[in-house]
Amino acid sequence: MPFEGTITSIHQMTPRVKQFVIEADREFEFDPGQHTTVQFERDEPGEDEDEQVVRPYTPTSTPAANTFTLAIKRYDDGTASVYMHDRDPGDIVTFGDLDGNLTLRNADEDVVFVSTGTGITPMMAMLKQYLETGTGEVQFFYGEKTQEDLMYRETLDQLVTEHDRLSVVYSLSEEDWVGPTGHVQTHLEDRLDGLERDFYVCGVPQMVVDTKDHLADLGVPDDRVFSEGWEEGEIEE
Structure with missing residues (x-):
């Protein structure tokens, strides 16, 4: 209600x-x-x-x-x-009442959060939950257009200093800077030490579909990749 x-x-x-x-x-x-x-x-x-x-x-x-x-x-x-x-x-x-499919499945597994734009919002909540209850390593990938657009950057940087098992990667698509550039999902294999972990993905539908396809190409099983689940239906052929 x-x-x-x-x-x-x-x-x-x-x-x-x-x-x-x-x-x-x-x-x-x-x-x-x-x-x-x-x-x-x-x-x-x-x-x-x-x-x-x-x-x-x-x-x-x-x-x-x-x-x-x-x-x-x-x-x-x-x-x-x-x-x-x-x-x-x-x-x-x-x-309205809270609902949705994008929730933390297993706090005992290493996890990767991949988001762009305001898709970071569920990731921030799940990251806080994981740091409180999880037992493994957590990598947080966040893509935006420019540094000015980065949400929660101060919070994420502070969490990195407080948790040795957390690392954060920012990737910018419309600004040249000292960090990674381009689509954030293209940096997964370079920044991860192995892919045996759970992946949570949120952003515009095309980004979610592209990231899931990219992970599949890398050999990550479908049952270890989580999103809201409706994104494929939003992509125009």
């Missing part, structure tokens, strides 16, 4: 991404990696009824009573992203 949440703080993470801290009106449970939905009525000029807008967003936090965080990128032609970026602390927003 939908529930209401009050925005308690807003932080500008990048020029186009804001982080929202939400205090819900009830306690709830979810697995890190699952998503909620932002729900609101949009006025449609000339229409008799308002349009119901429902858009998914994934908390970057692990479960904590009735509080969670969302990182939302604004798209000028977006509906829900513009709506959220126009909110202020104290505003009340309607959310």
